[in-house]
Every structure is written in C-alpha cells, then in structure tokens.
Amino acid sequence: MIQLLIVDDEAHVVDRLYATIDWASLGIEQVYKAYSGKEALELLEQLSVNIVITDIQMPGISGLQLIAEINRRWAKTKCILLSGYSDFNYAKEAILQGTEDYLLKPVTEQDLLATVKRVMDKLQKEWETVFSAQRLTYTFKENLPLLRGNLLQDLLQGQHVSELSLRNKMQMLELPDYYKQEFVFMMIRLESDFLEYDTGRLSLMEYAISNMVEELFAEKLDSWHTKDAHDYLVFVMKHKQETPEKGDMAWLERTASVLQSAVNTYLKGKISILLSTWGQFPEELNTMYNASLSTFRKRIGSEHELFMRLGEESVHTELSALQRLYEPPTLNHLLEAARWEDTEEKLSRIFDEMEKRFSESQEHLLEIYFSVASAFAYIAHKNGRQLHQLIGDDYNRMTEGIPFRTVNQLREWSNRSLQRMKEDMDQERKDSRVTLINDIRSFIDQHLASDVSLQSIADHVFLHPVYVSKIYKLETGENLSDYVNQTRMDRAVYLLKNGPDKIYEIATQLGYQRPHSFNHAFKKHYGMTPQEYRDHYT
Known part of the structure; x- marks a missing residue:
C-alpha cells in the first residue's frame, strides 16, 4: 500500500x-x-x-x-x-x-x-x-541455526505440526530426515562458574559446547539442538544413514562422559547431563522432553556435574499428565488473539485426549475444567467484562459448584460458553466500529469549513490515523478521503441550489482556501463549474 x-x-x-x-x-x-x-x-x-x-x-x-x-x-x-x-x-x-x-x-x-x-x-x-x-538465500543461510532451534523448540513444547509441514520445514532448514526415525535425547545444564558469566560470554560457552557435542558424536550420530526456556541445551540425535542400527548405549554414555570431562578441562566449567532412552520422532519427543525435565528436577536438583540416564519407568510416569492442555499455544494466548477457530480445535484435542486416556479420572476432568474456566474468566476480565455477562446461564453451574460427571458434559459446556463469548465480543466490536464510523462522519459534517484532515479526525476519536483509515474502509468499503470529498460536493450542491451565497463564500464554508480550488474540484466531480451548475439547476 x-x-x-x-x-x-x-x-x-x-x-x-x-x-x-x-x-x-x-x-x-x-x-x-x-x-x-x-x-x-x-x-x-x-x-x-x-x-x-x-x-x-x-x-x-x-x-x-x-x-x-x-x-x-x-x-x-x-x-x-x-x-x-x-x-x-x-x-x-x-x-x-x-x-x-x-x-x-x-x-x-x-x-x-x-x-x-x-x-x-x-x-x-x-x-x-x-x-x-540471492539476498534472501544469504540471509536465510546466516540464520539457519536460529531457525532450526526455533523449530525444535516448538516440537519440544508439543506444538502440533502435520507430517507434510514438518518434512517440508526440515528439508528447507537442511536438516537430516528425522521423521519416523529413532532418536536419543540429551539435555545439558550449565552450572558453577558458567552461571557468573555475562550474556555474551555465556553464549560463547554454549556455542563451544554445541561444537564439542557435534565433534564427539559426529562419528555415529546426526545432532540437532536448541536452548530451551529453562536455559538447558537440548540435543536430539539420530544415527547417520550409513549406520541405521540402534547402536551401543554404552558408547553414548561413554561419549557423554567424555564431553562432561572436556567441558571441565578446557572450558573451566561444570555441566550436568541427562541422556534418554531411544524414542521415535516426533511422536515421543514432547513426552521424553517433559520426562527429562521432571528427572532433572527430581533426581539431579541443585547438585552439580552429575550424569544420569533416563529410564523407561521415568517416561511412563510422565504419561499420566495431560499433554494437550499445556502445549502451546495455550488457551489464554489463543483467546487473547481472538483466534476462535483455533481455540475450538485446541479444546477438541484436549477432550479427545481426555476421552482416550483419562475417561474415568475425575481429577483430570477437574484439571481441565479449572484451566478452561480460568482462561474464560481471564479473557473476559481483560476485556473489561464479567464472565457471567458473556456466558449467561452457563455461569450458574460454576458458582453452584455442580461438578461435570463426564467428559462430554464438560466438552459441551466449554464449546457453548466459547461460542457465547465469541458472539458477544463480535457484536461488541461491531457496535464499537459502528459508533466510531458515526462519530467520524459527525465530526466531518460539523467541521467541513475548518480541518477535516485524517490527522484531525484521528485526534478527535483518540486513535492512530492509520487505524482510523483502515477501519473506515473495512466497515464502509470506501476511503475516508472519498467520503470527505463526497460530503463537500453534496453540501456544495445544496448551497448552490438553495442559498444566495456567492461561489467564494460557499468555497470557504466547505473548507477550501481559494475559490479556484473549489471550482477545480467541483468541475472534476460534476463536469461543470459551480456557476454553470447553479445556472443550469436554478
């Protein structure tokens, strides 16, 4: 534009x-x-x-x-x-x-x-x-490590990506084909002296450790890494194509131990390492990541320079937790962005998981209920509304403490409440825009003789000029400048037909600084000068 x-x-x-x-x-x-x-x-x-x-x-x-x-x-x-x-x-x-x-x-x-x-x-x-x-390719190449890390971060958080989309992204980012391959997961936490470093120096140490991992494991494994929200370095590794067998877990453990020692010797810092069992990409990635975080929290804690292998029992323990409810984007984020269809889809995935894995668990049902109700209340209050105003009778069930006995009951309540919130907010937005358009037009009608520039209109309604311009066109289908011009021409025709004012007086009433500008604009619009129009129609 x-x-x-x-x-x-x-x-x-x-x-x-x-x-x-x-x-x-x-x-x-x-x-x-x-x-x-x-x-x-x-x-x-x-x-x-x-x-x-x-x-x-x-x-x-x-x-x-x-x-x-x-x-x-x-x-x-x-x-x-x-x-x-x-x-x-x-x-x-x-x-x-x-x-x-x-x-x-x-x-x-x-x-x-x-x-x-x-x-x-x-x-x-x-x-x-x-x-x-050429330039985009160069910039893309420069940012490959960051883009690869961002994609892995999304997958670790459980973000749903279709097979086709994931394969395309991995190919575009020049990553090895991980899809449906067995992978091993390594999580590294930087400790002791590293924690005293400033951001720049710490980034250099993380880069050095990543290079060490690639150097040590490159003999048998492809690696892909990122830094997660907890400041852990996370590596997802799979066997190279020429060595497709599962390989020797003992070799992995020895190599991880060599890495730990090398960091201590050459970088003068301590790290703790957690190594997972083998899993299938991408289905088990989020599960194993959450299990690794849990193991770090429970088994390693605040101790330094420890090495641990994630056992099968740890992974299965994590399976008792709801996954879809907490994977990004969260309900709060979706509702804040008014992404109603995506919110419906997320709710559907949450309840599908509940029915499949926890259909008899009242505790998990309550967990979902509290999360959904909290998200609904959050977005209602953030928009300056009370939740009961948005969802009507469905609010009564919350205040009366009537429990939901089945997944289907909670699903229906959630979808119905979401639909009511959407309809109310859509109507509120529509009403506010109608009010805005009317306010703009009223200001123009009253100030034609003075300043009806976009800036003065925006100042009057306390909004940014670009927003005012876009919303006006979105709601009316015409440019704001076209409305100003048409209003001037309509007023000019009325004054020419029904009043005694001279042409230069009419020009002043319409906000033109000189009669010549008015004559030029009028003739361009009607094909004749104001005087010719007056002579013809009066």
Whole structure:
C-alpha cells in the first residue's frame, strides 16, 4: 500500500493537489496533508509514508531541511520537490539532498502523476532487490541455526505440526530426515562458574559446547539442538544413514562422559547431563522432553556435574499428565488473539485426549475444567467484562459448584460458553466500529469549513490515523478521503441550489482556501463549474 504526503505552507495548493489529482489511478491508497515542515515531521513520526511531495520555500522548516531530516530518519521515504523558483542553485541543492525530482509550479496533473509513478517504480525495484532470491538465500543461510532451534523448540513444547509441514520445514532448514526415525535425547545444564558469566560470554560457552557435542558424536550420530526456556541445551540425535542400527548405549554414555570431562578441562566449567532412552520422532519427543525435565528436577536438583540416564519407568510416569492442555499455544494466548477457530480445535484435542486416556479420572476432568474456566474468566476480565455477562446461564453451574460427571458434559459446556463469548465480543466490536464510523462522519459534517484532515479526525476519536483509515474502509468499503470529498460536493450542491451565497463564500464554508480550488474540484466531480451548475439547476 503506497502512502503519500503533500506539504506546502499554501493551504490551497495542498488542498487542490489532495482533492483533484487522481491518485487512485496509480494505486495510491492514502494521501495525507501537512501545511508546514513541522506538521509534516509530526505525521511522519506516526505514519508509514512512502513518498513526500513538498514545497521548497516554507517558513520555519524549509523543504530542503525537511528532505534532509527525512533522509536521516526515514531512508526508504522518497521526496519530490515543488517550487516556483527555477534557480539552478535550488535544483543543485535539491539533488545534493537526494531529492527524486524537482518540479516547477504550476505543475500539471499529467506531469505530477508521471513523476510519482516513476518514483513508485524506483521504490518497487529497491524492494525487489531487498527480497531478491540471492539476498534472501544469504540471509536465510546466516540464520539457519536460529531457525532450526526455533523449530525444535516448538516440537519440544508439543506444538502440533502435520507430517507434510514438518518434512517440508526440515528439508528447507537442511536438516537430516528425522521423521519416523529413532532418536536419543540429551539435555545439558550449565552450572558453577558458567552461571557468573555475562550474556555474551555465556553464549560463547554454549556455542563451544554445541561444537564439542557435534565433534564427539559426529562419528555415529546426526545432532540437532536448541536452548530451551529453562536455559538447558537440548540435543536430539539420530544415527547417520550409513549406520541405521540402534547402536551401543554404552558408547553414548561413554561419549557423554567424555564431553562432561572436556567441558571441565578446557572450558573451566561444570555441566550436568541427562541422556534418554531411544524414542521415535516426533511422536515421543514432547513426552521424553517433559520426562527429562521432571528427572532433572527430581533426581539431579541443585547438585552439580552429575550424569544420569533416563529410564523407561521415568517416561511412563510422565504419561499420566495431560499433554494437550499445556502445549502451546495455550488457551489464554489463543483467546487473547481472538483466534476462535483455533481455540475450538485446541479444546477438541484436549477432550479427545481426555476421552482416550483419562475417561474415568475425575481429577483430570477437574484439571481441565479449572484451566478452561480460568482462561474464560481471564479473557473476559481483560476485556473489561464479567464472565457471567458473556456466558449467561452457563455461569450458574460454576458458582453452584455442580461438578461435570463426564467428559462430554464438560466438552459441551466449554464449546457453548466459547461460542457465547465469541458472539458477544463480535457484536461488541461491531457496535464499537459502528459508533466510531458515526462519530467520524459527525465530526466531518460539523467541521467541513475548518480541518477535516485524517490527522484531525484521528485526534478527535483518540486513535492512530492509520487505524482510523483502515477501519473506515473495512466497515464502509470506501476511503475516508472519498467520503470527505463526497460530503463537500453534496453540501456544495445544496448551497448552490438553495442559498444566495456567492461561489467564494460557499468555497470557504466547505473548507477550501481559494475559490479556484473549489471550482477545480467541483468541475472534476460534476463536469461543470459551480456557476454553470447553479445556472443550469436554478
């Protein structure tokens, strides 16, 4: 979306260019106005403007000073100078400031549109360079370790990814094919002196340990690692293609012990290591990760430089916990983002797991109930509402303490309550937008003779100009500037037909600085001048 700003201390020039030029023909969606360099800078601080058309001679901040400041602070914004001066020194200074073009007043619509189109084409080419395949490939390669770590982090947290999507992501990130392969899981906690390091030095130590792991285990295993939310280094390793057999667990333990010793000797720090049993990727990844966290908490605790292997019994113990309820994204996050369909899907997965694994467990049923009710109350209160206002009679069951005896009862209550919350919030948003549109139109109707710029409208409703512009178009299907122009034309027709006011008086009542600007806009809209219209219809 291209946005353009017109700057001139002569208000009639700004208004004429704003109202009479067919900016939409170039695909320019929004045009802003400023009547001084100071006002232009204030707008640029709030708005994402692509092209600025500015007069060269203005009191206070001149056009050249404005362009210099724009180049310093918003390098991607292009500037076009308008001037009544043909002096070569002005043109030379404009070129030195990096101005895209220098046009002499009075400029024709054809010349102005051609210049703006040329600047837009230049912007397009610059962005194409930014997104060029070669540059994107280079940037992608640079960030591969981070991207790989982020994907593993999502999988550790239990995020559901389809087979096709996961395979595609792993291929894109140039990872070995882990899918349906057996893997072993190694978790490393940095301890003792490492804990005293600053962030930069600690990152170097983590990088060094990761390199050590790759060096020591590369003989038999491919490795993939990340740093988790608990500051553990987590490695997922599988056998290389040329050695597909399960391998020797004793070799893994010996190699992990060598790693522990090497870190102590060469990096002067202590680490604790937990090594898992073999599991299948990705089905058992989240389960084994949670089991490893639990074992670290229960068996290793605050002791340093320990080595432990995760036994089968530890994994099975973790299986008694609900998984879907706590995997990201959480219910709170989904509700905050108003992702209603995703919330429904998450609830479905939660209850499917409950029916499959814990259908007879009242304790697990209560765990889900408390979590769902808490999430509903959280989002209601965050939106300034009471939960009972949103879910109606279903709230009574909560206050009366009537338990849910079956999974199906809780599922129905949750889905019904969610639907009521969605309907209420959708209606509230719709009502608030209708109120906003009415407020905007009322302000325009009452202030046509003064300032009805997007900035003044936004200030009136205490919202950001870009938001006001987008919401207005979203709700009405037309640009706000089109509504302002149409309102002026409708008012002009009424005054021409029904009042004695002279043309210049009508122009002033409609907010035009000069009758010429009004004549130009009216003729462009109706195909005749205001006087011709009055003569024809009265």
